[in-house]
Amino acid sequence: MTTSLSPTLGRLPALSGSVGVRQRIVERIAPYAYIAPFFVVFGVFGLVPLLFTFYIALFDWNPIGEHTFIGLDNFTRLLHDDRFWNAAGNTLSIWVLSTVPQLLLALLLAHLLNHARLRFAVFFRMSMLVPYITSVAATAIVFAQLFDRDFGLLNWLLGHVGVGPIDFTQSRWGSYVLIAAMVMWRWFGYNTLLYLASLQAIPREVFEAAAVDGASGWQQFRHITVPSLRPIIVFTIVTSTIGGLQIFTEPLLLSRSAPLTCGPVRQCQTLTLFLYEQGFGQFQFGYGAAIGVALFVLVVVLALINYLLSTRIRREQR
Amino acid sequence: MLTISFHPETFGDPEPYGRNTVKFRIATSVVLAATLALAAAACSSNDNASTGDNKSIEFWSFTGINQKAQVDDYKKLHPGIDIKLTEVGSSVETAQALTTALAGGKVPDLVLIQGDDLPKFVQQPQNFVDLRTLGADKVKGDYLDWVISQSIAKDGQILGVPTDVGGMAVAYRTDLFAKAGLPTDRDAVGKLWPTWDAFIEAGKKYVAATGKPFVDNAATSVFYQAVNQGPEKYYDTAGNLVYDQSPQVKTAFDLGLKAVAAGISAKQSSFATGWSAGMGPGQFAVVAAPSWMLNAIRTNAPGTKGKWDIATIPGGAGNWGGSYLAIPKNAKNPKAAWDYIAETQSPKGQLAHFVASGSLPTTPSVYKDAQLTSLKDPFFSDAPTGTIYTDSLLGLKPFYIGPDSSAIGQEFQNAITNVEQGKGDPATAWDTALKNIKAAIGK
Numbered sequence: 001m002t003t004s005l006s007p008t009l010g011r012l013p014a015l016s017g018s019v020g021v022r023q024r025i026v027e028r029i030a031p032y033a034y035i036a037p038f039f040v041v042f043g044v045f046g047l048v049p050l051l052f053t054f055y056i057a058l059f060d061w062n063p064i065g066e067h068t069f070i071g072l073d074n075f076t077r078l079l080h081d082d083r084f085w086n087a088a089g090n091t092l093s094i095w096v097l098s099t100v101p102q103l104l105l106a107l108l109l110a111h112l113l114n115h116a117r118l119r120f121a122v123f124f125r126m127s128m129l130v131p132y133i134t135s136v137a138a139t140a141i142v143f144a145q146l147f148d149r150d151f152g153l154l155n156w157l158l159g160h161v162g163v164g165p166i167d168f169t170q171s172r173w174g175s176y177v178l179i180a181a182m183v184m185w186r187w188f189g190y191n192t193l194l195y196l197a198s199l200q201a202i203p204r205e206v207f208e209a210a211a212v213d214g215a216s217g218w219q220q221f222r223h224i225t226v227p228s229l230r231p232i233i234v235f236t237i238v239t240s241t242i243g244g245l246q247i248f249t250e251p252l253l254l255s256r257s258a259p260l261t262c263g264p265v266r267q268c269q270t271l272t273l274f275l276y277e278q279g280f281g282q283f284q285f286g287y288g289a290a291i292g293v294a295l296f297v298l299v300v301v302l303a304l305i306n307y308l309l310s311t312r313i314r315r316e317q318r
Numbered sequence: 319m320l321t322i323s324f325h326p327e328t329f330g331d332p333e334p335y336g337r338n339t340v341k342f343r344i345a346t347s348v349v350l351a352a353t354l355a356l357a358a359a360a361c362s363s364n365d366n367a368s369t370g371d372n373k374s375i376e377f378w379s380f381t382g383i384n385q386k387a388q389v390d391d392y393k394k395l396h397p398g399i400d401i402k403l404t405e406v407g408s409s410v411e412t413a414q415a416l417t418t419a420l421a422g423g424k425v426p427d428l429v430l431i432q433g434d435d436l437p438k439f440v441q442q443p444q445n446f447v448d449l450r451t452l453g454a455d456k457v458k459g460d461y462l463d464w465v466i467s468q469s470i471a472k473d474g475q476i477l478g479v480p481t482d483v484g485g486m487a488v489a490y491r492t493d494l495f496a497k498a499g500l501p502t503d504r505d506a507v508g509k510l511w512p513t514w515d516a517f518i519e520a521g522k523k524y525v526a527a528t529g530k531p532f533v534d535n536a537a538t539s540v541f542y543q544a545v546n547q548g549p550e551k552y553y554d555t556a557g558n559l560v561y562d563q564s565p566q567v568k569t570a571f572d573l574g575l576k577a578v579a580a581g582i583s584a585k586q587s588s589f590a591t592g593w594s595a596g597m598g599p600g601q602f603a604v605v606a607a608p609s610w611m612l613n614a615i616r617t618n619a620p621g622t623k624g625k626w627d628i629a630t631i632p633g634g635a636g637n638w639g640g641s642y643l644a645i646p647k648n649a650k651n652p653k654a655a656w657d658y659i660a661e662t663q664s665p666k667g668q669l670a671h672f673v674a675s676g677s678l679p680t681t682p683s684v685y686k687d688a689q690l691t692s693l694k695d696p697f698f699s700d701a702p703t704g705t706i707y708t709d710s711l712l713g714l715k716p717f718y719i720g721p722d723s724s725a726i727g728q729e730f731q732n733a734i735t736n737v738e739q740g741k742g743d744p745a746t747a748w749d750t751a752l753k754n755i756k757a758a759i760g761k
Contacts, residue, residue, distance in 0.1 A: 063421040065442040083757060144591045151595045169590070170739045257538070257587030257735070264537075264732035265741065280414050282725060282758070283438055 050296075053289045061286035074290035084291065086266055087274040088298070090176070094251075094270065095244030098180035102188050103236055109188070110195035111225050125196065128189030136186070140253035143182050144169070169254055175268035182250045187243070191236050198232045199225065234310040241302050245295065248272040271295050372654045374400040376426040380412040381405045383641065384675050385430065388662050399654060409435065409641070416646075420445045425646035428655040431478060433640040434724045436468060441721045443471035447645040450476050452656040460665055461680045464716030469642050472557075478642030479663050482677035484608030485707030486543060486636025489615060492699060493625045494603040498527040504701060507629040514544050514573045517632040521582030524603060531584035531602050533577065536738050537731040538588045539606035541574030545727070546714075547633040552726045553718040561726050562752050571751070574734040575744050585738050594618040606631065608638040609678045609707045616697050628701040635713030640680070678707050685712070722759040729754045 057075070060068040078084050112118070113125055131139070146153050149167040159165065168174035202224065210220050226233075247270050251262040260277040262268040269277070271291065279288025379385040389403050406412040409432035416439075419425045431439060439445065454476045458466060461480055469478035488511075492502040500520065501507055511517035517540075521532035533539050545551060548566035553559060561567055577583055584602040586593040596602060598619035605615065607628065615626065643663065645655045661667055668679035673689055684690055690704035733751035736742035742750065 062442070063417050064439070064445050077760070081757060148591050148595065150586075150592050150601065167585075167739065170741070255587070256589040256591070256593075258728065258732060261728075261732070264735035264739070280417075281410075283417060284760075 053292050053296075056286055057289035057293050059286045061284075061289070063283055063285050070286070074287050075293075077287070078290050078294060083266060083269075083274060084294070087269050087271045090266075090268055091245060091247065091270045091272075094176050094179050094183075094247055094268070095241070097176055098183035098187075098247075099237070099240045099244055101180075102184040103191060103233070103240065105184070106188050106191035106195055106236075107226070107229070107233075108221075109192045110199055111221050113192070113196050114199045114225075125193065128192050130189070131186050132190045134186070136182075136249040137253060139182055139186060140250055143178060143185075144254065147178050147181075169263060170267070172267040175251075175254060175263065179247065179250045179254065179268060183244070183247065187240070191240075194232055194236060195229055198229055202228050230313050231310075234306070234313060238303070238306050238310075241306060242299065245299055245302070246272050248276070252276075271298075372651050373398055374402065375428055375651055375654050375658060376649075377401055377403045377428045377430075377655075377658075378406050378412060378416065378426040379403060379430040380409040380432070381407060383409075383430070383677070387674060388667075388671055392658060392662060399658075401658070413438075420646060425648050427645065427649040427651045428658060429644055429646065430481065431642050431644055433468065433642070436478065436642055437719050437721045437723055439644070440469060440471050440477055443473070443475045443477055445647055446475075446477045447647055447649065447652050448475040448477075449479065449645065449656065449659075450474075452645075452652065453660065454479065457660065457664070460683065462682055462711060462714075464714055465640065465680050467716055468719055469644070478644040479659050480680040481641050481643055481663055482639075482668070482671075483680050483711060484610055484637050484639030485678050485710045486546075486606065486608050486631045486638055487628045487706050487710060488631050489605045489607035489612070489626055489628050489698065491600060491603045491622070491625055492627050494528070494530075494600050495524075498524045498603075500524060500527075502627070504627050504629045504699075507627070511629075511632045512634075514540065514632045515576075518573075518577050518580050518582060521577070521604075522580055525580075525582055530600070532582040533604045533606075534584050534586050534593060534596075534602045535588065535735070536574045536577040536583045537734040539604070540577045541570050541734050542638070542727065542731060543606050543631060543636050544573050544633065545570035545730070546636055546638070549715040549717055551717045551719070552723050553720040555718055557718055557720060559720070559722075561755065567730070568748070571730060571734070571748060575737060575747060578734065578738045579744065583738055587735060589614075598622055606638075608636075609676060609703065610639055612695065612698065612703070613676070623697050624699060626697065627699040628695075628703065628706055630706065631710060635710050635715075637711060637714055672704070676703070678711070682708075682712070725758050726755050729758055 058069060058071060060066075060070050060073075109128070113121065113128075118124070145151070147155075147168040149155060149165050149169075155165045166174055168178045206224055207220055210224060215223070251268045251270050251273050252259055254268060255261070255263045258264055260269075260273065260281045262270070262273060266274075272295070275288050275291040275295065278284045278291060377385070377389065385405075386403060389401050393399065393401055404426075406415045412429070413431060413435035416425075416429050416431070457479075458476065462483070465480045465483055466476070469480065470476055488507075490507060495502050495507070500523065501510060510520050524530075524532045545567055547570075550560065550564055550566055552561040552564070552567065554564075584596060586596055586602065592601075594614075595618075597605075597615060598621055600622075605611065607615065612628075615622075643659050645652050645659075649655060662671070665679065665681035665683045668677075668681050669684040669687055669689060671677055672679050672684075673693070679685070679690070685704075685708040690708070691702065693702065693704040694700040695703045730751050733742065733747045733754070736750075737744050737747050
């Protein structure tokens, strides 16, 4: 079957004056109508909830009961709440633990995958993405079993080298490592492919010329790969920062007995999880909103630092 | 095969802003605007409460409680009634979805609420239909008073009808008890631990004989059970917070710490990965088990059939779990929903559901019924589950459950678990728990 798409836009007679005016107005308006869907959707699902969050944060807000205006009390309470600082510390620690090794690993893997003489390159590149398309819940279940105290594979291996069973979910650093491992496993392939894509934009001759001049693999990596990847490295740092500050599902699924606090002493409760616990576990929407505002401020600060760093890197490149 | 062919010559319009193009643009803008207006309207449309036909019921339940069987039976008996059952998620997720719906969305006609989530809704009774207006005050006496009293608001409004309770007993491994030289017969085991102190002593004997932990954990299997066995928990009868001075709470907390110090705990939090995995290999020999827990044991350790038995819990009485059916205020078909509650949750309906699924009835009039007393569970050495669990309910005294009860209980359990894991100091655990509770509930 052949469908022919040929709109019959015939020749038109010359336009009269009034039509011309109307036409010009329409021309002015039309572009706004075209971009309107994004802004309307962003407004409905982004901006309005954001502003509403700021508003709710000023109230003692029970979703199915009374709303009492209390000014900045939620924020005063937040600044004196150990649980908030605990969650902030957890979030930043997990973010550093998961991002730094992950991006280094991705960089190294991308460099290896870009090697001219690598066999089955497509297979290796594609398999990198498998963790990325696996559901977080499935990842969490498998990792919980691998890291289990009594029946986990990892502790079984550790037992062979004489290291006693570690209860990862119960200790602070143990749970950080476990969550960071889950995040790394899920995202390293994605970042590797990003690096690989921009690596492939570098002419192969540059590497060949370096090799001819006697540069070792490490020297090529240090002096060609890393400098030419600077913009994409900045990009991946920005995206992993945003993602890292919002880690939620992994800690939520870690502790079955106290999921909302990620363990009995909130040892791995992140900011988003704390927000969820207060808002949807305790139904304290006002306090939950205040946590959301604090998280917003934190993201803005880190984004500013990122921006300053990246403009500086760009200036250095010139 | 579908081929789409473009004719490039018709696209190269010599007049880039020809009339048809303009018309096309106007049309696009209009369509866009209309779509957006529609979308906005869909978001803000208010459901009118009085549009029901009293023939269809929108029913929100949670997973793992098998309401489907009862719904199907009801539909068979009442072919004119259509029930749309949605299993929203876990019990907590269902309560969260209900909260969102009540705050400004489309509410179901009928919703199942788990006991722990109920107090938050009872505090805001204006969101629900007063079931007295539909006839609940006439059947109120059918239910255990301490169970239905949890769904009655301060002004007397009845929010929900109890569908089931957990009851409480102890499931133990007869094979492991025999190896440790402990009695294996369920009556003898019950006599072995009339009190929690005796329970801990029995545990010490077991650990000495086998070198293995006795009970799965101290927070859930000791503290949580003991704290429910008295007339006053975290609130007094007037609804004032007394968790920091209630002797019942302090005693239960100390029992939890004592169990930890005695070294009888396997330190496995209930429902954790290691807890499920440890059940089969016998990493612990004893689990505090409400009636619905039996199914968890069956699924986690299928190879241990016949090696378990059930004995009375230390202290004799207890309950863990239970749910309620409620009708939100803006339900479209409250009358049809009530008819469903009245029929399926009558003593007869609950008994039938117990025989079919094992959910314990909340209606004491059927506790002596032969259908209930004759039920034996082969997985648990033919233990008469019906009598064991209903007996544990009759000894319970009602206590006031407030909006922060579950948050308070969670913090106490967390403090005990923290000591159990070797991270917390038992000497300061109580003060830590009180401090955390103050931070959690803000008072």
